[in-house]
Amino acid sequence: MRSLWPRVEPLLDGVSKPARYIGGEFGAIASVHGPGQVAWLLVYPDTYEIGLPNQGLQILYELLNERADSVAERAYAPWVDMEAAMRAAGVPLFSLENHLSAADFDVIAFNLSAELVYTNVLNLLDLAGLAVRTADRHSGHPLVLAGGHCTFNPEPLADFVDAFVLGDGEEVVGEITEVVGTWRSGGSEDRGEVLEALASVAGVYVPSLYRVSRADGALAEVVPVSPVAPPRVEKRTVADLAAWPYPKRQLVPLTEVVHDRLNVEVFRGCTRGCRFCQAGMITRPVRERPEHQVQEMIQAGLARTGYDEVALTSLSTADFSSIEETVRAVMSGACGDQPVSVSLPSLRVDAFTVGTATEIARARRTGLTFAPEGGTWRMRRVINKLITEDDLYGAVDAAFANGWRRVKLYFLIGLPTERDEDVLGIAELARRCVEVGRRHHRSPTVVASVGGFVPKAQTPFQWSAQDTVAELARKIHLLKDACRGVRGLTLRWHDPEASAVEGLASRGDRRLGAVIERVWRAGGTFQEWSECFDLAKWEAALDAEGLSFDEVVHRPRAGDEVLAWDHLSAGLHRDFLWSDWQDALSAVAVEDCRWTPCYDCGACTDAGLEHVVASNVAPAGGSQGTGQDLSRGDRVPVRFVSSIGVR
Amino acid sequence: MADRLRIRFVKLGKVRFTSHRDVARMWERALRRSGLPVASSNGFNPRPLLAFGLALPTGAESLAEYLDVTLVPVEVSRPENPDELGCLAATLSEALPEGIDVVALSRVAGGADSLQQEVTLCSWDLEVRGVTASELARSVERLLDAPSVSVRRERKGRIFDDDLRPAVRSLAVSHHPEESSCGAPTWLRAELTTRPRGVRPRELVEALGADVMLGRARRTQQWIEHGGERWEPLSAGLGLDVAMAAHAWERAS
Numbered sequence: 001m002r003s004l005w006p007r008v009e010p011l012l013d014g015v016s017k018p019a020r021y022i023g024g025e026f027g028a029i030a031s032v033h034g035p036g037q038v039a040w041l042l043v044y045p046d047t048y049e050i051g052l053p054n055q056g057l058q059i060l061y062e063l064l065n066e067r068a069d070s071v072a073e074r075a076y077a078p079w080v081d082m083e084a085a086m087r088a089a090g091v092p093l094f095s096l097e098n099h100l101s102a103a104d105f106d107v108i109a110f111n112l113s114a115e116l117v118y119t120n121v122l123n124l125l126d127l128a129g130l131a132v133r134t135a136d137r138h139s140g141h142p143l144v145l146a147g148g149h150c151t152f153n154p155e156p157l158a159d160f161v162d163a164f165v166l167g168d169g170e171e172v173v174g175e176i177t178e179v180v181g182t183w184r185s186g187g188s189e190d191r192g193e194v195l196e197a198l199a200s201v202a203g204v205y206v207p208s209l210y211r212v213s214r215a216d217g218a219l220a221e222v223v224p225v226s227p228v229a230p231p232r233v234e235k236r237t238v239a240d241l242a243a244w245p246y247p248k249r250q251l252v253p254l255t256e257v258v259h260d261r262l263n264v265e266v267f268r269g270c271t272r273g274c275r276f277c278q279a280g281m282i283t284r285p286v287r288e289r290p291e292h293q294v295q296e297m298i299q300a301g302l303a304r305t306g307y308d309e310v311a312l313t314s315l316s317t318a319d320f321s322s323i324e325e326t327v328r329a330v331m332s333g334a335c336g337d338q339p340v341s342v343s344l345p346s347l348r349v350d351a352f353t354v355g356t357a358t359e360i361a362r363a364r365r366t367g368l369t370f371a372p373e374g375g376t377w378r379m380r381r382v383i384n385k386l387i388t389e390d391d392l393y394g395a396v397d398a399a400f401a402n403g404w405r406r407v408k409l410y411f412l413i414g415l416p417t418e419r420d421e422d423v424l425g426i427a428e429l430a431r432r433c434v435e436v437g438r439r440h441h442r443s444p445t446v447v448a449s450v451g452g453f454v455p456k457a458q459t460p461f462q463w464s465a466q467d468t469v470a471e472l473a474r475k476i477h478l479l480k481d482a483c484r485g486v487r488g489l490t491l492r493w494h495d496p497e498a499s500a501v502e503g504l505a506s507r508g509d510r511r512l513g514a515v516i517e518r519v520w521r522a523g524g525t526f527q528e529w530s531e532c533f534d535l536a537k538w539e540a541a542l543d544a545e546g547l548s549f550d551e552v553v554h555r556p557r558a559g560d561e562v563l564a565w566d567h568l569s570a571g572l573h574r575d576f577l578w579s580d581w582q583d584a585l586s587a588v589a590v591e592d593c594r595w596t597p598c599y600d601c602g603a604c605t606d607a608g609l610e611h612v613v614a615s616n617v618a619p620a621g622g623s624q625g626t627g628q629d630l631s632r633g634d635r636v637p638v639r640f641v642s643s644i645g646v647r
Numbered sequence: 648m649a650d651r652l653r654i655r656f657v658k659l660g661k662v663r664f665t666s667h668r669d670v671a672r673m674w675e676r677a678l679r680r681s682g683l684p685v686a687s688s689n690g691f692n693p694r695p696l697l698a699f700g701l702a703l704p705t706g707a708e709s710l711a712e713y714l715d716v717t718l719v720p721v722e723v724s725r726p727e728n729p730d731e732l733g734c735l736a737a738t739l740s741e742a743l744p745e746g747i748d749v750v751a752l753s754r755v756a757g758g759a760d761s762l763q764q765e766v767t768l769c770s771w772d773l774e775v776r777g778v779t780a781s782e783l784a785r786s787v788e789r790l791l792d793a794p795s796v797s798v799r800r801e802r803k804g805r806i807f808d809d810d811l812r813p814a815v816r817s818l819a820v821s822h823h824p825e826e827s828s829c830g831a832p833t834w835l836r837a838e839l840t841t842r843p844r845g846v847r848p849r850e851l852v853e854a855l856g857a858d859v860m861l862g863r864a865r866r867t868q869q870w871i872e873h874g875g876e877r878w879e880p881l882s883a884g885l886g887l888d889v890a891m892a893a894h895a896w897e898r899a900s
Contacts, residue, residue: 005661013706013861018664024744252676254662254744255669306676306742338679339693 001033004091005099011085019255020048021082023074023096026252026305029061030097031071036185038177040064040072041095041105041142045112045120046528048076052251053259055313056148057111059246060169070177073097073105077120080526083127093128102128106180108142110161112150115505116498116528118157119520121146125160132517134162134208139189143180143198151205152235152282153457153565156505156512158207162191163198166205166568167235167282168268170244175201199229203236205568212510219509219562234569235282237607241268241289245297252305261309261343262301266294266326269603270315271594271611275384275584276373276412278456279315282570284603286594286611291322298326299335309341318348318356319592321613327360346371347395349387354398367406367447368399375411375425381587382417384580389429396433400440407433407446413475414453414467414499416584423475426450427482427491434488449492450479452499456506458570460580462563465556466503468549472496497535501527503553504538509564512552515541573602650718652683653762654739655751655881658709662746667702670747674714677742683735684719700762700869700880701769704847709866711769713762713880715755751881762880766841768816768870773835773848774862775855780833784820786855787835791818798850811854814839814846832862 012018023030033039042061044051051057057074064072073095078086086092093102102108108128110121122132125144131137134144146157147165154164165172179201183194199206209229213220224231238244250262267288270280289297298310310330314320329335330342342360347353349370357368372387374380380387396407411426430448437444452472455461467475476493483491504512518541519527526532542548557563559578566574576599583590593599594611604610658670665673675695678685687693696717703709736749743749775783790796796812821836839846848864870877 009661012664018706019666019669022661022664024661024746026744254665254673256672260672303680306678306680308675308679 001098001100001104003099004094004101007089007091008094008099011082011089011091015082015085016079017049017255020076021078021096022254023099024254025052025096027247027249028074028097028251029065029072031065031073033071033098033100036069036181038070038107038181038184039105040070040107040109040173040177041075041102042072043075043077043093043102043108043110043124045077045110045117045124046114046526047079048253049255049257051076051111052253052257053263054111054113055247055250055263055265056113056169058251059244060109060147060173061251062247062249063170064173064177067174067177069181070173073100075102075124077117077124077526078127080532083123083525086127093124103130103142105142106184107176108144110144110146110148112146112148112154112157114528115150115156115502116533118505118516119524119527121157122160122517122520123525126520132520133159135159137162137191139191143194145176149279149282150505152278152568152570153507154205154207154568155510155564156508156516158510159513159517162195162206162208164205164207165236166203166233166570168238169236170238170246172201172203172236176204196226196228199224199226203234205233207510210567219564221562222564222567232567232569234607235571237285237571237603237609238268238287239609240612241265241287242293245289245293248300250301250305252307259311261311262298262305262307263311263313264294264297264301265289265314266312266317266320266323267314269611270319271592272316272319273384273580273590273592274373275382275460275580276415276453276456277315278459281459281572283315284571284601285609286613288321288613291325294322294326295329295335298330302336302338302340308338309343311343311345313345316346316348317344318346318353319594323356327356331360349395350391351394351398354395354402358398358402358404367408367445368404369408369410370395371410372429373410373412374415374422375427375429376422378587379415379418379422379425381589382584383412383415384584384589386589386591389432392429393432393436396436396446397439400437400444405441405445407437407444409433409446409448411448411450412453413450413479414472416461416464417587420475420478423478424482427479427486427489430483430489430491431486434486437488444488445490446488447490447492448479448483449494450476451494452496454499454502454506457563457565458568458572458577460577460584462507462577463557463559463561463581466499466553467496468554469496469500472499495530495533498528498530498533500549500553501533501535501538504542504549507564508552511545511547514545515547518544571601571603571607573600573606576601650720651755652716652718653753653755653881654714654716654736654749656712656714656743656747656749658703658707658712658747660708660746662744663706663708666705667699670703670712671697671699673744673747677739678716680742681735681738683716686717686719698761698763700766701841701845703866704849704864707848707864707866710750711866711868711879713766713869715762753881762869765871766869766880767872768838768840768877769866770868770870771835771837771839771848772821772865772867773837773852774832774864775835775852775859776832776862777858777860778833778856780820783833783835783855783859786859787818787820790815790855796854798846798854800850809844811846811850814841814844815851816840818851 042057061072064070075095125132130141144162146161147169151164151166179197195206198204199209209226210222211225212222269283269286271286274280372392373385374383399407430446433446455464455466473496483489519537522537524537685695698715700713732752740748795810797808798811800807800809816838818837822834849861852859852861871880
């Protein structure tokens with residue numbers, strides 16, 4: 001194995017942001033690859049500045065480098081100018097630590113955090129010098145694995161990836177290392193052997209060991225063809241985050257990246273039960289990190305990295321039961337003697353949370369972001385995002401009163417059961433937020449950011465139809481009209497065409513593989529970047545494969561239909577998801593199950609787990625601040641609290 | 648006396664592909680980790696008071712980058728003697744990425760001008776490819792003899808024709824391989840002024856001919872000039888530790 005650096009270096013004078021390709025981050029580990037060690041290349045299939053901060057990848061990077069039987073390096077997708085230079089010079093995909101060729105590794109493992117990167121996965125395999133299809137690779141090639149949220153419906157990539165990992169990776173990467181190490185040391189040429197061994201590891205899905213059959217134009221079944229492959233692959237769940245205080249050596253990049261700050265994960269999982277949210281569904285149960293460990297990680301992390309900002313990460317950090325103690329500790333200097341700014345990447349919509357955010361934001365108070373998601377209370381009951389208008393106005397009032405100048409509101413359109421009045425409710429809510437702001441400022445700014453809803457696998461909305469591009473465009477037009485002339489209100493929207501393609505990858509079955517390959521062959525990489533996105537390539541590829549957006553994306557699924565991901569499990573009972581879907585259709589909401597009795601979704605009980613909380617007292621603000629009595633349990637329609645109706 | 652530290656550092660090897668802003672961020676973090684009592688700006692968004700010298704083009708190396716650090720104006724124990732300063736240099740180098748190393752530092756008077764204002768001349772070593780040494784020597788002669796050398800630049804979306812000749816104080820072929828070793832690089836040594844408008848090494852080399860390409864560019868000195876004399880911005884302080892610089896170079900390449 002020789003370093004490719006002498007061949008990479010001459011390319012860097014002619015490309016944008018060359019620092020993306022040099023490695024050398026503080027905390028990077030340039031291991032010597034010893035015999036008998038399994039060499040992993042961890043790949044984030046997007047640009048360096050998006051991929052580097054990914055905490056999941058960094059956790060596995062450390063764990064694999066700590067083990068005696070493995071080493072790990074990293075790679076990211078070279079931007080289009082660098083890719084062209086590499087191809088012209090015959091330089092393959094390389095790692096950043098030792099600048100080794102990707103093909104020199106035993107395992108190439110992709111992080112799949114978003115669907116639109118799928119064509120990049122194929123491109124990177126090709127750039128690594130591998131055949132993109134698993135069937136065309138031989139024993140000398142690295143194994144190709146993938147993990148991350150998208151693996152809960154990995155079928156569109158089933159033809160290209162040897163094995164997918166479902167759920168938390170901390171434990172399973174070690175088990176995979178042992179399987180691959182044993183296979184390598186046995187000198188076997190038979191790739192099938194290692195794939196069977198991997199299929200027997202809990203949480204690992206080897207798609208080539210399953211037969212997909214169709215009948216009457218629909219999916220009939222997906223069944224294992226090997227006795228070692230389980231009929232249903234269950235996700236892996238780390239029971240106790242306290243046992244995994246990682247990353248311990250967070251990478252500090254040499255150049256600008258997103259989220260360039262210390263990140264400390266305070267809990268994993270979420271039990272809010274927002275029905276559109278795949279992350280919240282597939283990461284249950286809630287596992288909080290002990291308060292003292294959070295503080296230790298902040299203290300050690302700040303001292304080590306020199307960062308002056310720490311983000312407390314989770315899906316809903318204001319719900320961390322020790323949030324107040326933690327914030328107080330950081331602000332009082334218990335975690336280091338230099339001034340530190342704390343950021344909460346996800347704010348709960350209530351005045352209490354704004355108070356906390358104000359207290360800890362040492363830097364300029366530019367803007368706060370809230371996510372009511374739905375424009376009317378009915379809509380928010382459908383999606384189980386139980387924010388009342390009073391919650392929102394209270395939060396916005398507190399924000400402007402505390403010196404914030406701009407409030408950003410996230411909404412979804414194209415939600416199940418949505419009517420035009422729900423869409424227009426977005427404009428009305430946003431307009432009223434501007435009015436609330438005028439109490440405090442002459443010219444407050446409210447930005448309403450609108451995304452098209454994409455139903456995701458393993459959620460109650462997996463049976464829902466997705467709005468067509470035309471319908472989303474019509475709704476955006478409605479909003480544009482309603483927001484016109486409202487001073488201080490800015491409307492932003494996500495490209496409906498990109499949502500349609502995301503829908504293909506989200507709920508597509510194995511037939512989508514050929515579509516993805518065609519788009520890639522037509523040059524369709526970096527599809528999550530608006531300057532590269534090209535709907536025409538997707539339409540042409542669907543046509544050529546006899547598929548359509550209508551069938552894959554815009555069609556509602558029937559209750560008895562076999563779904564492409566039914567043989568994979570995030571721990572959630574299909575019964576639970578179905579009844580939650582039915583509740584959604586009748587606008588019946590459910591409460592956060594951390595503080596109320598169990599709905600038996602399956603995430604805890606089947607896995608022998610429990611929610612792990614740092615404190616047994618619900619955080620101030622309670623369950624979404626809906627004014628509900630937390631001691632009351634069970635599934636109840638949530639009372640309509642707000643007196644300000646929106647028609 | 649307000650407290651300022653002037654630091655000379657090198658930028659060598661892979662890290663040369665980071666930008667001027669990247670280097671500023673590296674320094675902010677390294678200084679925080681070092682625990683040095685750096686003063687901050689006032690206001691909503693306090694930043695450490697750091698003043699960098701002339702920006703180095705991304706991709707260029709340097710043996711002579713400078714940074715002024717303002718320290719908090721209170722009487723606390725702080726490095727005074729050469730030993731302590733040397734110790735601080737080692738601490739900072741340790742906290743900085745590979746390829747960026749402190750080679751000298753010194754206290755400077757609070758009232759001194761900023762590096763940006765003081766430095767008016769830089770020395771460069773420029774690796775040149777695409778021409779033979781003799782061709783290059785002729786091109787250099789032509790450029791030096793020309794009353795003006797036009798270079799096209801974009802500023803604020805508009806195209807300007809600038810004359811780069813006034814910025815070229817001196818230019819010479821400094822090292823060339825045997826004529827027989829075809830394709831090997833030749834090196835130029837250049838002294839380029841920073842005022843009224845500086846010239847980038849790439850612009851200079853491209854002005855030497857259509858086939859002339861810049862390889863590595865390495866800033867070797869920055870100069871403060873006054874009354875016909877020139878001196879290195881730290882010459883009143885510890886001075887450049889040559890052995891340290893050589894070691895840093897070795898480590899990075």
